[in-house]
Amino acid sequence: MFGFSLGFVKIIRPVTLGIAAVGLLASCSDSRTQIRIVGSSTVFPFTTAVAENFSRNNPEYLAPIVEATGTGGGIKLFCQGVGSRFPDVANASRRMKPSELEDCRKNGATDIVEVKVGIDGVVLVQGKKGVTLQLGLRDVYAALAAEPFGKKQTARTWKDVNPALPDVRIEVVGPPPTSGTRDAFNELYMAAGCDTDPAMKALKKSDEDRHKEVCNKIREDGAFVEAGENDNLIVQKLGANPTAIGVLGFSFLERNLDTIRDVPIDGVTATYETISDFSYPASRPLFIYVKAQHVKAIRGLREFLDEYTSERAWGPGGYLQRRGLVPAPDDVRAENRARAAALTPLTKGDLE
Structure with a gap:
C-alpha cells in the first residue's frame, strides 16, 4: 500500500489494494x-x-x-462483496439508497448496519473579502438550474436572479456528482428551491421524471464549477476568488473561519444551534455503514464501533464536536448506539 501517516491513522490515496481474497472473510480473518x-x-x-x-x-x-473516496464511490466499493478485498466500513454524507443496499445483498453483504453518527449542514460560504451575500433557496436554484422553473437559463449575475442581490457574476464551486454533499445539495437547495413554485410542486405529481430533470439538473456553462472530492480545495479556491461561493460541509466552515464566512440562507446563519434543531434549511444527518459479517473476522472492528458510538466521541462536548460535528439528539444517539451494539441489519423498508 502507498500512503502516509497522520497521527495514529494510516491514510492512503485511492489506489487499488493488492490483497488476495480467499472465500469469506470469516474463514480467513488473518488475511x-x-x-x-x-x-x-x-x-x-x-x-x-x-x-x-x-x-x-x-x-x-x-x-x-x-x-476519502466520496460517498457514492465509497459505497460502491463497500458493496462489492464480503471478504478481505472489500472495505469493512463506509462513511456517508447522505443515506444509503435502496438500490445500493440491493447491490450489497447481491454481492453477499447481507447484514449492513447503519449508524447515524451526527448532524452536519450543507453550507454556502464565501471568502471574507467578497461582497456580502444573503440568499434564499429560491435564489440558489434559479441561479444554478439548467432550466429554472422549466425555462431557459439566462442569469449571469446574482442581480439577474433577484433585483435585491448585488451585480456579481454567479460562480459556485462545489463537489462532483459522486459526492454525498452534492446529493444533499441537490435535495436541500435545488429541489427545495424549485418547489417554492406551486407549478413545480404540481409537476412532481403529474410527471416525476420531468420534475427531477427541471429541479435537479445543474447548468453546465461555467457558473457551477466542480472542484473534486477534496473540500479543502474549495476553501483554497474561495481564497483566490472572493466573488465565488463554495458548497461545503459545516465542519469545513468551522475549521476555516479565518478565511471564509457563511452565506445566510433565508435569513438563517449556519451555527451549531441552527443545524442541531434543523432550523437551518440545509441540515443533514451523517452516517457510517458497517458489515456485520466482518465484525467477528476483522480484529478491532467491534472496538472501533464501540469507540465511534461512545459519548466521549460523538456526545455533546466530545472530541468529534470539537472537530465540527454537531451531536445528534440524546434519543437518536441512544437508538444508534443500541443498533451498533446489536449489529441490527438495515432493511429496504428502513430506506423507504
Missing part, C-alpha cells in the same frame, strides 16, 4: 489485519479522529486505513 474504511470526504475527518483515539486506546490493533 487482513487492519480495518479498512472508505467513503465521504465530509465524514472523513470525524472517522479519522475516531481511528486515532481507537489506536491510542487499543495499541494491540493496527491503525485503521481511512480513504
